[in-house]
Amino acid sequence: MNRHTPEHHTTWCARGHRCNLGEHRSTEIVVDLPGRARAVLVRVRTAAGREHAEVRVRVALASGEVAARRQLVGLLGDVRHAVTRAAITACPRPRPRR
Numbered sequence: 001m002n003r004h005t006p007e008h009h010t011t012w013c014a015r016g017h018r019c020n021l022g023e024h025r026s027t028e029i030v031v032d033l034p035g036r037a038r039a040v041l042v043r044v045r046t047a048a049g050r051e052h053a054e055v056r057v058r059v060a061l062a063s064g065e066v067a068a069r070r071q072l073v074g075l076l077g078d079v080r081h082a083v084t085r086a087a088i089t090a091c092p093r094p095r096p097r098r
Contacts, residue, residue: 012043022047036060053086 009015013024026043042054059075061068 010045013045 009019010024012026013019014027019025024045029041031037031039037057037059039058040056044052044054046052057075057079059071061071
């Protein structure tokens, strides 16, 4: 069983009930546009030591089917771009050989 002690928490860890199953989780960072959209970001460190960003997004969709589908296509493209950009940043390019 993985027991937590204060010295094992990271500086950004929210502690308490948020840490479970060996994970450390930050407090939620919330971007809220009432009635329109909400995004919640949490930093997570797994028991294996790998760090992740966990992001949940909720966006109000248009009432018409065609408009809602357009929104979803745009949202998916934006999320794909953000995830790709973050993944590339996390894996630096190898230096050219001289």
